[in-house]
């Protein structure tokens with residue numbers, strides 16, 4: 001163990017690419033993406049200007065939730081390869097100047113993890129307290145201990161015959177929650193982190209980390225038709241203490257980045273969660289901007305509100321340098337950003353507009369696989385195509401109430417996580433070049449037009465746009481350190497902001513809608529000599545008083 005490592009905060013200048021291994025690249029024709037497949041694409045990532053990969057779970061897992069249910073934290077899933085393959089992968093990354101951030105899923109394990117098998121076997125097993133067991137209510141003790149719901153539908157408690165008690169699972173019943181109030185569990189987690197750090201891993205993305213500490217009285221949650229109980233475990237009573245402890249016992253001893261998936265962390269409590277002085281997480285994925293449109297946990301898609309969107313980003317940008325931001329609009333839990341934020345007839349413009357507006361902010365940008373080529377949702381996702389356990393469980397409920405079926409189908413067609421999990425579209429060849437076998441889930445039929453080969457053949461493509469922005473950001477102090485100011489925050493169509501560092505200024509102007517927008521440049525920004533850095537349309541842009549075309553976005557430098 002390398003004690004007293006100084007954190008270099010390398011992540012402040014990183015571009016991170018998220019790989020969902022199941023769907024990235026299949027090397028052996030079994031239809032499932034794997035580690036040798038990733039190895040074959042490392043040059044691709046380097047060319048794109050990526051400097052770090054966040055790899056969704058690749059550990060042993062029975063795949064109730066595609067690897068987010070881990071049965072052995074120290075080994076690789078058979079379908080993905082071996083530890084030797086993994087070692088070749090990380091070596092290959094490091095040789096190319098790419099770091100590796102692994103997924104740390106420790107709010108829960110798989111029910112097939114040895115700890116849980118032991119835990120459920122008897123009340124006095126030494127592993128009993130690794131999980132959360134409670135007696136049921138009612139005369140026969142068969143009613144769940146409280147009204148908390150699983151984020152994946154239904155009660156959060158599962159009755160277990162062997163010992164006649166319930167265990168808690170905030171996700172699927174095959175994902176029992178660990179009991180973080182047990183110091184042995186916390187030590188196990190530190191040991192797991194250190195095991196991977198000693199193998200060269202550069203950081204972790206901590207899955208649902210804000211759920212780890214539960215109110216031990218297990219009170220009923222406020223009534224909520226969707227999810228119940230949040231107020232008793234989202235940033236629960238000992239959350240900060242446990243995270244600080246883990247930071248001290250593991251994370252701070254290596255030169256790492258620790259990013260938490262952080263439901264419940266908003267700009268209001270962000271300082272306590274991520275400020276460097278707290279020695280907890282380095283940064284978080286907030287849900288604030290994503291849930292402006294929808295999330296997989298709420299059922300009704302919302303209308304996009306640009307004023308709110310700007311306010312959320314602007315507030316996060318106003319945090320001190322010591323509170324670092326994660327800049328993301330896609331991951332494996334949301335449908336694609338196209339068409340969430342724009343109409344598909346303008347696919348290229350929308351993708352580039354999003355790339356400009358997100359990448360000129362302070363923070364570490366994330367690209368989710370396929371985002372760099374503008375991959376989209378399925379046009380019509382059919383129930384027989386659902387692979388995500390959430391889609392399947394929601395649709396199973398609908399099947400019991402026939403009139404609900406078309407509504408649920410409609411909602412899932414907009415919101416299912418399956419959209420983002422479809423295989424990566426490498427080429428116009430069979431199965432989009434993802435596999436030579438039968439892919440584990442359907443390829444989006446639009447792969448004949450949207451694929452890496454096409455993008456690389458077109459100098460004006462989304463891919464090259466991302467590549468240029470990634471290179472532009474590298475070492476750029478205005479982006480990394482500059483102040484942020486939002487102009488015209490109440491403008492409903494246009495986002496205009498400025499970054500300023502030692503008098504060097506960048507200005508971003510973007511029309512977020514499919515209709516032309518009149519825009520008058522704020523006085524402070526007009527009448528200066530300027531140089532266009534990025535623009536998603538051909539041709540000149542009149543800077544003083546202009547009509548922006550649908551989704552038109554420009555970033556320029558002014559003096």
Ligand code: GLC
Pocket residue numbers: 065068069105171207208261332333
């Ligand atoms: C996180 C993951 C998601 C998973 C859930 C349970 O939200 O991103 O994919 O289903 O945690 O582990």
Ligand code: CA
Pocket residue numbers: 026027028029030031032033034079
């Ligand atoms: Ca494979």
